[in-house]
Amino acid sequence: MKLLKSILMGGALFFGLSMSTIAGEPIKVGFVYVGPINDGGWNTAHDKGRLALEEALGDKVETVFVENVPEGPDSERVMTQMALSGADLIFTTSFGYMDPTLNVAAKFPNVKFEHATGYKTSDNVSNYSARFYEGRAIQGHIAGSMTKSNIIGYIASVPIPEVVRGINSAYIHAKKVNPKVEFKIIWLFTWMDPAKESDAAKTLIEQGADVILQHTDSTAPLAAMEAAGNVIGFGQASDMTEYGPSPRVSSIIDDWAPYYIERTKAVMDGTWKSQAVWHGISTGMVGIGEITDAVPAKVRAEAIALRDSIVSGAYHPFTGPLNKQDGSSWLASGEMADDGTLAGMTFYVEGIKGKVPN
Amino acid sequence: MDFFTLNPVALLASLMIAATPIMLAAIGELVVEKSGVLNLGVEGMMIVGAVCGFITAVETGSAWFGLLGAALGGILISSIFAFLTQVLLANQVASGLALTLFGLGVSAMIGNGYTGIKPPGFNTVNIPLLSDLPFIGPAILSHDPIVYIGILLVILVWYFLNKTKNGLVLRAVGENHDAAHALGYKVIWIRFSAILFGGMCAGLGGAYLSLVRVPQWTEGMTAGAGWIALAIVVFASWKPYRLILGAYLFGGVSIIQLNLQALGVEIGIAYLSMAPYLVTIIVLVMISSNHLRSSANAPGSLGRIFHASQ
Numbered sequence: 001m002k003l004l005k006s007i008l009m010g011g012a013l014f015f016g017l018s019m020s021t022i023a024g025e026p027i028k029v030g031f032v033y034v035g036p037i038n039d040g041g042w043n044t045a046h047d048k049g050r051l052a053l054e055e056a057l058g059d060k061v062e063t064v065f066v067e068n069v070p071e072g073p074d075s076e077r078v079m080t081q082m083a084l085s086g087a088d089l090i091f092t093t094s095f096g097y098m099d100p101t102l103n104v105a106a107k108f109p110n111v112k113f114e115h116a117t118g119y120k121t122s123d124n125v126s127n128y129s130a131r132f133y134e135g136r137a138i139q140g141h142i143a144g145s146m147t148k149s150n151i152i153g154y155i156a157s158v159p160i161p162e163v164v165r166g167i168n169s170a171y172i173h174a175k176k177v178n179p180k181v182e183f184k185i186i187w188l189f190t191w192m193d194p195a196k197e198s199d200a201a202k203t204l205i206e207q208g209a210d211v212i213l214q215h216t217d218s219t220a221p222l223a224a225m226e227a228a229g230n231v232i233g234f235g236q237a238s239d240m241t242e243y244g245p246s247p248r249v250s251s252i253i254d255d256w257a258p259y260y261i262e263r264t265k266a267v268m269d270g271t272w273k274s275q276a277v278w279h280g281i282s283t284g285m286v287g288i289g290e291i292t293d294a295v296p297a298k299v300r301a302e303a304i305a306l307r308d309s310i311v312s313g314a315y316h317p318f319t320g321p322l323n324k325q326d327g328s329s330w331l332a333s334g335e336m337a338d339d340g341t342l343a344g345m346t347f348y349v350e351g352i353k354g355k356v357p358n
Numbered sequence: 359m360d361f362f363t364l365n366p367v368a369l370l371a372s373l374m375i376a377a378t379p380i381m382l383a384a385i386g387e388l389v390v391e392k393s394g395v396l397n398l399g400v401e402g403m404m405i406v407g408a409v410c411g412f413i414t415a416v417e418t419g420s421a422w423f424g425l426l427g428a429a430l431g432g433i434l435i436s437s438i439f440a441f442l443t444q445v446l447l448a449n450q451v452a453s454g455l456a457l458t459l460f461g462l463g464v465s466a467m468i469g470n471g472y473t474g475i476k477p478p479g480f481n482t483v484n485i486p487l488l489s490d491l492p493f494i495g496p497a498i499l500s501h502d503p504i505v506y507i508g509i510l511l512v513i514l515v516w517y518f519l520n521k522t523k524n525g526l527v528l529r530a531v532g533e534n535h536d537a538a539h540a541l542g543y544k545v546i547w548i549r550f551s552a553i554l555f556g557g558m559c560a561g562l563g564g565a566y567l568s569l570v571r572v573p574q575w576t577e578g579m580t581a582g583a584g585w586i587a588l589a590i591v592v593f594a595s596w597k598p599y600r601l602i603l604g605a606y607l608f609g610g611v612s613i614i615q616l617n618l619q620a621l622g623v624e625i626g627i628a629y630l631s632m633a634p635y636l637v638t639i640i641v642l643v644m645i646s647s648n649h650l651r652s653s654a655n656a657p658g659s660l661g662r663i664f665h666a667s668q
Contacts, residue, residue, distance in 0.1 A: 036466065036577035038473040068578065153620070184620040187627070193581040194572045196612070199376060203616040206368040218579075219474065220572045242474045353622040 027089070027268050029053065029260075030082035031065040032075060034094035035192045041217035042191065042237040042254070043067065046093045046116075049256030056261045060268070071096025079104040083111045089267045091260065092116065094191070095160050101125055112272050114263060117162055119343050121274050128259060131280035132162065133169035133342070134310050135252035136213075137317035138288055138303050139234050142250060143211040144174030144181050145299040146232060153204030153212040154185045155197060155221055159357045161345045163215050168349045169317045170213055173306075175351060184209055187357050194220035205231055222247055232294060239289045250303070251289030258284060278339065282311045318342065323350035364617060370497040375571055377609030378508045379404070379563040383587035384594070384601055385512050386559025391591055392519060393552035394532035394659035398454025399439055400560050401584025402461020407432040407561025408568040409465040412575040415477045415565075424477065424569050425504070425562060432561020433554050435461055440553040444546050447663050458584065466577045473576060477569050480504065504566050509602065511559070516598035528552060532657035535664040545664050560584065586634075593638045595655040608634045 029050075037047040050063050064082065069075045075097050082090050083104060089112045092101045098118035105113045105125045113125040121127050143152050152174055156163050167185060174181045184207060186200045197216045201224035204212055212233045214221045219240050225231040225247035235241070235251025259279070266272040279285035288307055291300045309315035320331030325348040331337060346356055383400050390397050397403075407428040414427025439457045442448040480502040483489070489499045518525040528548055531538040535545045567583065568575050586608055593607075594600035615630045 038470065039576060040474055184622070186616055186619045190581075192576070192578075194574065194576045194579045195379075195567055195581060195583065196616075198572045199372065199613060200616050202372055203613070203620055206365055206372070207617070207620045218576050219574060220576070223476070223572060223574050242476075354619075357627065 026060050026062045027057075027264065028087045029061060029063045029264055030079075030087040030090040031063065032069050032078055032082070032090065032092045032094075032097060033065060033067040034071060034096070035068060035217055037065070037067050039192055039217050040219045040238055040240060043093075043217065045237045045254040046091075046256055048238075049260045052257035053260045053264055056257075057264060061264060069097075073100060076100040076104050079113075080107070083108040087111060089114065089264060089272075095158070095162065098127075112263075112267055117160075119161075119276075121276050123274055126263070126275045126277070128263075128277045128279075129162070130254060130285040131278055132252055132254075132286055133165045133317055134280045134307075135286050135288055136166040136169040137173045137310065138307055139213055139250065139252070140170035140173030140175075141177055141306055142234075142291070142295055142299055142303050143170065143213060144176065144178035145302070146249075146295065147174075147178065147181060147211045149208045149210045150178065150180045151182050151184060151208040151210065153201070153207075153209030154183055155200045155204070155212065155214040155216055156185055156187045157191050157215045157217075158189060159187060159346075161343060164348070164356055165342055165345045166213075166215055167352065168345065171352050172322065172349060173317065177302075183352055185352070185354055188216060189357075190216070192217040194218045197221050198224045201225060201233075202228070219243060235289050241289070244290075245292035246294035248289075248292070249294045250291040253287035253289050255284050255287050278343075280310070281307060282313070324348070325350055325352060364621065367493060367497040369613065369617060371501070373606060373610045373613050374498065374501060374505050375609075376613050377605040378505050379566040379571065380583055380587045380590060380608060381508045381512065381602065381605035382504075382563035382566060383560040383584060384590040384605060385508075385515050385598065386556035386563075387587055387591050388594070388596060388598060388601060389515060389519075389528070389559075390552050390556035391660055392532045392596060392657055393528050393549045394535055394657050394662065394664075395443065395549050395553055396450045396454065396661040397436070397439055397457070397553060397556055398451060398588065399436070399457025399461065399584075400556075400587050401580055401582065402458035403432050403435050403557050403560035404461075404564035404567070404584045404587075405465040405578070405580045406435045406461045407564030408579060409469040409472070409564075409575060410561065411565025412477055412568040413468065413472055415569055416472065416475055419478055421478045421480045421569055425565055428561040428565030428569075429558045430561075432557040432559070432564070434557075435464075436553050436557020436560070439557075440550045443663070444550050444553070447665060450661050450663070462578060469575050469577060473574070475575070477573050477575075479573065480570060502570050504562070504570060507562075508566075512598050512602055519598065529657070532659055535659045535662070539664070539666060545666075549664075560587070563587070589635060589638045593634070593641050595641060596657065597655075604634075607637070 031050050033043045035043040037043050066078050069078050091114045093116045095117045101113050101115045115127045117129045118127045171183050188196050198220040201221035205228045210231050214236050222233050222243040225233045232249045233247045235248050237254050239251050239253050240248050316336040318337035320335040321333040322331040324330045383404055410431025411424040411428030415421050415424025442453045443450050482500050483503050489495045531545050531548045539545050590604040593604040611634050615627050
């Protein structure tokens with residue numbers, strides 16, 4: 001079914017693009033999205049970046065995008081169509097596009113590719129990602145401070161290092177303010193399925209969670225929290241302020257616009273080089289949404305202080321002493337995790353129950 | 359790993375909610391298939407129902423009007439399928455798949471601008487005395503009305519198919535359309551109405567997602583529920599009472615695996631999620647291994663095109 005849909009979309013894309021190439025002066029930038037642009041989360045954030053790019057460069061840039069592109073080999077066709085119809089730069093915005101991006105890039109050496117949240121690069125493939133775990137540290141702090149049941153629910157999406165890192169970072173900082181805290185983690189194996197996300201949130205609430213963190217893309221968990229009352233959560237990828245001031249008490253906002261503008265300009269100037277970047281709160285790629293009045297003033301002040309210390313570089317969310325889940329030591333006292341370990345993180349830290357699924 | 363922390367009341371309550379949308383869609387499809395038509399467009403009809411129901415509910419401020427809108431939306435989109443397959447005699451499998459693609463696309467288009475809005479809700483049913491019963495009250499008797507409408511609909515369909523003349527005629531058309539035609543029954547029109555009924559039910563199932571279970575509108579939010587509904591019809595071997603069982607099993611597995619995960623039980627979640635589909639395949643194998651059983655179950659003319667001249 002998905003296959004058929006992609007074929008149809010691919011066809012539509014082909015015609016759409018071939019018509020626009022006739023006009024063809026401006027630089028053409030393509031975007032591949034894993035979900036719909038109006039999911040209110042991850043894809044909305046990327047599309048905001050695209051719109052900001054159009055606004056910043058005006059008629060010097062032309063953008064195209066395809067939404068709902070399944071991860072894996074299917075996405076290769078969409079990228080190939082984009083490259084064939086004259087795109088100069090293509091952003092592929094989901095982890096599962098990593099190998100497809102490299103495959104397509106090898107066939108189109110003159111087209112530049114930028115893959116989000118992966119870890120591989122090549123001559124014409126950069127990878128860019130954001131240090132969301134910095135934001136998770138702040139969420140963990142608020143969660144640990146505000147939970148009364150000491151049970152924090154976590155709706156995890158797909159078991160990749162980025163998600164595991166987020167869980168660890170949130171846990172470490174929740175535990176720091178509240179040693180009694182316990183994490184209940186549900187893996188959904190999807191980035192977006194509102195019904196499942198909603199069920200997961202309800203399940204966690206039934207099992208006593210009064211704070212829920214999510215790594216899935218839709219606002220469905222926040223709707224479930226609102227219906228339950230007395231449960232708080234956080235916006236994911238987009239601000240999700242429509243659920244504020246409670247249950248949404250803060251959020252992690254992805255701001256891709258500056259990066260998209262910078263890289264498009266680099267292609268125009270001919271200064272584009274393959275790179276691997278990992279930006280955090282300090283550059284604005286990760287934003288912390290307004291912490292609402294539902295959070296006590298003291299906790300809010302602490303959370304803001306934590307954010308500032310991360311921004312200034314005075315504090316790293318993964319600072320020892322930290323043990324791995326099995327009790328073996330990972331970081332000695334005062335030692336900070338290196339990016340390599342973080343990028344490939346597939347283990348829980350000590351104290352988290354359950355296993356990371358394969 | 360403490361099973362005693364599992365709250366059976368909450369578990370049963372969420373199970374009933376999870377089963378409702380697929381039960382609604384499946385009972386519609388069951389009638390369609392009983393009339394001898396295979397409509398693979400359930401997913402598309404559900405998502406159109408979800409968006410139509412959502413928009414109507416938001417615009418009128420009434421969730422009940424939302425249901426009405428969803429039913430009309432489902433009927434409208436299924437009438438395209440009915441026209442293609444019954445009047446133009448198009449291939450049912452291809453038309454059904456096309457309907458799903460069309461439904462996903464058109465719902466995304468008309469739903470644009472309705473994301474991030476909260477729809478009006480239903481009041482939960484509160485039956486005096488009964489809803490206050492321990493266990494049964496909170497688990498089974500304090501839901502939104504649609505949960506009960508779904509079960510009622512299944513019972514009505516059972517009654518219709520087994521106890522009414524029109525129901526028997528519909529089944530006759532599904533078993534052997536040539537014989538039914540020879541007896542003077544209007545095969546095309548009976549199938550046409552069955553398809554519209556299926557569309558209405560799928561629409562209601564979709565609206566249950568967007569108005570009650572989630573409740574919000576997100577593109578592609580049915581996320582495969584329509585395909586599960588199709589599997590349930592086969593699982594139930596076209597029998598309404600087994601369909602309730604199937605819907606609770608499919609809905610139950612998804613709820614139970616979430617609960618077990620939250621409890622930290624280390625079991626193969628993938629295996630648990632696979633289980634209902636495995637059972638469906640086993641049912642299929644059992645049906646087809648025995649010719650007598652198969653003729654008693656799958657409608658004889660299922661998926662075949664009917665033309666009076668043949």
